[in-house]
Amino acid sequence: MIGFRWNNKPAGNLSIYGPPGTAAMTAGALNFLAIPEILYAVTTPPGPTLAQMVNANEKSLTGPTVIYQDANVKVTAVTNSHYVNIAESERPYHTQSWALRFDTPDRSIVFTGDTGPSASVVELAKGADILVSEVIDLEQTIAWIQRKYNRLDSSTAPLVEHMRKEHLTAEEVGKLAKAANVKMVVLDHLGMAPDSESDLRHFSDRVRKEYDGVVVTGKDFEEF
Numbered sequence: 001m002i003g004f005r006w007n008n009k010p011a012g013n014l015s016i017y018g019p020p021g022t023a024a025m026t027a028g029a030l031n032f033l034a035i036p037e038i039l040y041a042v043t044t045p046p047g048p049t050l051a052q053m054v055n056a057n058e059k060s061l062t063g064p065t066v067i068y069q070d071a072n073v074k075v076t077a078v079t080n081s082h083y084v085n086i087a088e089s090e091r092p093y094h095t096q097s098w099a100l101r102f103d104t105p106d107r108s109i110v111f112t113g114d115t116g117p118s119a120s121v122v123e124l125a126k127g128a129d130i131l132v133s134e135v136i137d138l139e140q141t142i143a144w145i146q147r148k149y150n151r152l153d154s155s156t157a158p159l160v161e162h163m164r165k166e167h168l169t170a171e172e173v174g175k176l177a178k179a180a181n182v183k184m185v186v187l188d189h190l191g192m193a194p195d196s197e198s199d200l201r202h203f204s205d206r207v208r209k210e211y212d213g214v215v216v217t218g219k220d221f222e223e224f
Contacts, residue, residue, distance in 0.1 A: 001014070002014065002026075002029055002030070002033060002050065002053075002054060003033050003036065005053065006033075006037065006047075006048075006050050006053055007040065007044070009044075009045070009047040009048075013048075013052075013053055013054065013055050014053055014054050014055070015055045015057060016054065016055065016056050016057065017057045017058075017059075017067050017068055017075075018056075018057075018058055018059075018098070019058060019059065019060065019061070019079075019095060019096035019097070019098055020058055020059075020060050020093040020094050020095055020096060021058070021092060021093035021095045022056050022057070022058040023056040023058050024093065026054060026056040027056075030050050030051055030054065033050055034050075037049070037050050059077075060094065060096065061077060061078065061079050061096060061098070063078070064076055064077070064078050064120075064123070064124060065077055065078075072104060072105070073102055073103065073104050074102075074103045075100060075101070075102055075103075076100070076101045076103070076124065077098045077099070077100050077101075078098065078099050078118075078120040078121065078123070078124045079096045079097065079098060079120060080097050080098065080099045080112065080113060080114075080115035080116075080118045080120060080121050081097075081115050081116040081117065081118040081120075081121075081165070081166060082097035082113065082114045082115045082116065082166050082167075083095065083096070083097055083166065084116060084165055084166055085158070085161055085162055085165055085166060097113060097114060097115065098113055099111060099112050099113050099115060099118070099120070099121045099124055099125075100113065101124050101125070101128065107129040107130070108127070108128045108129050108130075109128065109129065109130045109131075109132065110124055110125040110128045110130070110131050110132065110180075110182070111132045112125075112131070112132065112133045112134055112168065112176075113134070114134055114166070114167065114189070115134065115166070115167070115168065116165045116166045116167055116168060116172075117168065117172050117175075117176070121176065122176055122179045122180050123180075124180075125176065125177075125180035125182055126180050126181065127180070127181055127182070128180065128182045128183070129182070129183050129184065130182070130183070130184045130185075130186060130224060131176070131177055131180065131182040131184070131185050131186070132186045132188055132218070133168060133173045133176065133177075133185060133186070133187060133188070134167060134168055134187075134188065134189040134191070135167075135168055135169070135170050135173050135187045135188075135189070135190055135191065135203050135207075136163060136167040136168060136169060136190075136191030136192065137169075137170075137190075137191060137192045137202070137203070138163060138164060138167075138169050140192040141163050141191055141192040142160055142163065144192055145159055145160060145163075163191075167191060169206070170187075170202075170203050170204075170205075170206030170207045170209075171206050171207070171209055171210055173185065173187065173207050173210075173211075174206070174207040174208065174209060174210025174211035175210045175211075177207070177210075177211040177213060178210055178211045178212075182213065183213060183214070184213060184214040184215075184216070184224070185207060185211065185213065185214065185215045185216070186216050186217075186218045186224060187203055187204065187207070187215070187216065187217045187218055188218045190203060190217070200217045201217070203217055204216070204217050
């Protein structure tokens with residue numbers, strides 16, 4: 001996105017919003033793009049540099065926080081449970097993982113991001129028109145860990161616990177959707193799913209065990 005925007009040189013800056021660490025990640029992206037910027041600047045019309053064009057805005061949340069608002073959308077963020085197994089003292093920049101809610105004049109959409117079960121995400125999603133949720137097949141994932149490392153023991157236990165507690169099974173997505181009374185669930189970031197040509201109904205079928213609303217397994221370029 002940064003490189004594409006610089007190359008097309010639209011009016012206005014690109015503002016990036018995120019948790020602690022966002023500024024460092026943005027600086028890293030600019031450093032990565034520095035050589036292409038020098039090369040292409042020779043053959044393109046003058047314009048702002050990458051560093052002049054990009055603004056990084058980071059916040060540390062203590063509760064639901066409006067991180068952006070204009071006439072078209074209000075964006076609210078909460079800290080979810082993706083890092084629940086990692087002590088804050090061990091996280092670079094005391095990193096947080098966020099779930100986001102977008103409220104527009106005609107609808108509301110919530111993105112869970114990577115997360116495990118989270119009361120904060122339930123509250124954020126209350127009454128939303130669409131819940132876009134990650135989902136993991138825990139059994140397949142643990143089996144993959146065992147194949148990859150040829151063992152399930154104390155050395156793989158932290159990874160297994162990460163998958164178990166810091167991601168959502170389909171049944172947990174259903175419980176979240178029901179508790180928040182959302183109108184529709186779109187599943188994305190399918191953990192250990194087969195390829196896109198395979199039958200993915202086992203994800204949506206498991207969500208429906210806990211939630212009786214509309215459930216869709218999202219695919220690229222779909223619109224809702």
